[in-house]
Amino acid sequence: MSDKPSFNVGDELIGPVRPVTPQRIEWYDSAMLSAATNELRQVGSNIHTDEEFARSEGFLAANADGMIMTNWCSEMLIRAFGLHYLEGGELRTKYIKPVYLGVPLSVRGRIKEATKQGNGSTMYAIDVWCEDGQGVKLVDGDAKVTVAGE
């Protein structure tokens, strides 16, 4: 990635393509607990890890924590914009449908606006989403990143 990434309106960003697996759900939930406690932790039973409990709560089955997909969207933006995103970006994700085990997810983005600012920087508005193997959006969102000028 360049120090000054440059994109045109309509340019596509390609993020990870990954199926949601029980291991990935466990990795995230355990990592979240470990980061919160500063020690290695293991997730217990919840709607993400326990089929029976998930059904009792009205879901068809156990499903992924939305933050897994948010992190994958964030990964795509880090690859595209680096520090510009990390130090001054913005990301919004909305979990519009449950993501069940085995669903092959593709993380995607598209530059919606590229606006030159008075100070020489460029503000990018980006559509961000995750879709399944049939192209159905399961997570929808947007991001903003300003890339400083020379």
Next chain:
Amino acid sequence: MLGGYISDLEKGDVFKSVEYVVTPFMCSEYAHGTEETSEYFHSARNPAGRQMRPPTMIHVDKMRILEENCDKEKRIAGMKGPDARIHYEYHAKHHSAAYVGEKVVVTGHIVDKYVKRGRPYLWYYLEVSTSDGRLVTTYNDLTVLRYKVDGA
């Protein structure tokens, strides 16, 4: 109402803040859990020259502040509330990065609580700053407090 279950929180509730020092383990472990291999989060060998807290770790900060403010439902400690909740919307704005070794302070309040299509929603607003006052992240979060719709 603070001090109860998460579903007891009400519009206007102001959280008691939490503080912690960002450690290499926290950053690396969280990134590892999402298969994020960017060196920003695993060591100082990156363009910033310091190991960085993943910005999405604001979700962990939400867990921390709920743990401090909801005595009947300490999720990190393994306690459960009356219903499973689901995260509906994440919206983080990065104002600066936080680095390993820095002490950060998490503050926040409940912006709103409402029912839509039979499901109760809770809207959180959180801020993360360094202990010397540099704003790191502002965050809006929408959570569905009960997925199951009564009578459905």
